[in-house]
Amino acid sequence: LALLFAGKASVAYSRIVLVGAWLLSIFLLPVTRRFCRHYFGKFRWWGTPLVILDRSNTGRELWHYLKRHPWLGLSPADIFTLPPDMEEARRQLKDAERRHPGAIALMLQPSDAHTARFVHEASRYFVKILVVPAQSSGVRQHWFHACDLGTMTGFMLMQNLRRRWRQRLKRALDLVLCLPVVVLCSVPGLLLCLLIRLDSRGPVFYRQRRLGKDGKAFDVFKFRTMRQDADEVLARYLEENPDLRDEWEKDRKLKHDPRITRVGRFLRKSSLDELPQLINVVRGEMSLVGPRPIVEAEIAKYGEVYADYCRVRPGITGLWQVSGRNNTTYEERVSLDRYYVTNWCIWMDLWILARTFPVVLTGYGAY
Known part of the structure; x- marks a missing residue:
């Protein structure tokens, strides 16, 4: 823009192109930067x-x-x-x-x-x-700066989510980005509903009680990915494979879960099973970006971090989802949730959303 203005190369400037390029760069820059770092990180000179x-x-x-x-x-x-x-x-x-x-x-x-x-x-x-x-x-704090106290130097820490106008800005971003996606995904969503019904018996949607902001319980929506008799199948499977019981008790997940249907496996791998959570976002129970919603039994695992978790709405995607998902430990997941709440800013949400697309396309850490 500076070169065009200084050189007077053209008098016709498309505002749509300029604004579109700026909006596109918000997503492309962090993704490209991340790619370059990982690619060049393999070389000795890096x-x-x-x-x-x-x-x-x-x-x-x-x-x-x-x-x-x-x-x-x-x-x-x-x-x-x-x-x-x-x-x-x-x-x-x-x-x-x-x-x-x-x-x-x-x-x-x-x-x-x-x-x-x-x-x-x-x-x-x-x-x-x-x-x-x-x-x-x-302390994993990102928004801080040095503060001269005269005889010593201190660090000023910032808590962005303590400001009401920033919370309203986050909610506005959710609605602006979510409502168009709901309209665009309505037809693919109906197709997925049909595939679920043809693949196995049972309802199309699965609802589970989760804890949200301020510890309030709500029903989170997902496409059903398991058989109707999932509990009986799991009990029988763990009885036949006692060596896998520790894996289940540790994270309440199995890498090769026998309860998951054929369509359900595809939905989980592509993360499309979480598409109905857009309804939760519109209703104000969830956010596009935030900690993964937890159940009441997980409060003990979160410990003192649970108070930080309750400060924000849980998200469809978040730091955990773009940092390895199921390939990380539960302790790392809790640490990532605390880091997100402590260091939140609107640019972090946009950065996580930009990183979500390649993670979903590659299916990294999903099962």
């Missing part, structure tokens, strides 16, 4: 070298995590603990800078009296220093 100045369990865990997720852009190159002796620490820092030019120095849990001195010494040899405060090990 990422900035990282020197971790902490050989504790936390430092080792971070080392292995970054090695498993190279797309994050930080490539661990070295890890060691700075000794209490400052002269020896200087020697190690100088040697690390020589062996890893352009690296970022990361200090984990700096909570002792030598922290400030070590930071100042590291700044003599490294251009960038990433300091992780000790109290941040249990």
Whole structure:
């Protein structure tokens, strides 16, 4: 736009094209960025070298995590603990800078009296220093910024969902995006209803009691994917295969569930079984993006995170759905739900919606 305006290349500007390109970029940019990170993460040259100045369990865990997720852009190159002796620490820092030019120095849990001195010494040899405060090990906060308090530095945390106008904005986005989709999916939805009826006996829709915002119970709608005698089939299957009982007790899921019908397996793999939840969104019981709706028995598994869960409407899609779904542990799912509530913004919802399409098309983590 700047080049067209400055060069006066044309006097005819299509506003529809310009606005359409901007709206399209909202979805294409995060998807393309994610693809590039995962693709180029396979190459050795990708990422900035990282020197971790902490050989504790936390430092080792971070080392292995970054090695498993190279797309994050930080490539661990070295890890060691700075000794209490400052002269020896200087020697190690100088040697690390020589062996890893352009690296970022990361200090984990700096909570002792030598922290400030070590930071100042590291700044003599490294251009960038990433300091992780000790109290941040249990806090995954995205919307924060440094705050100068005169004699010290603090971190200002933001809770976007505490503001009413942001909650209304989220609800408006749900309706604007949901109502056109309901109209477009009406014909395919009727076709799916017909296939379900032809495949097995029973109702087309399945309703289950779930907990929503403020802990209020509601009926979530889904296309039926199981046989009518699902409970009897499950009991018989677990009795014949006792080795699978632990898998069922852990997450209340089975990778090869005998209760699922032929059409139901396709619906689950493609996530089309959750299409009727658009009705819940229109009724205000759910949102397009949010934590996965839970049943009452799962409150104990959520623990203190349940209070965060109750602050938002559960969603058709969410961080869990685009982060591996059934390939993740239940603890990771709870952690992702807390992260979403704590760090919510309208751009995060759009980013999750953009990532949902490739996840649905590939069927990753669905069963």
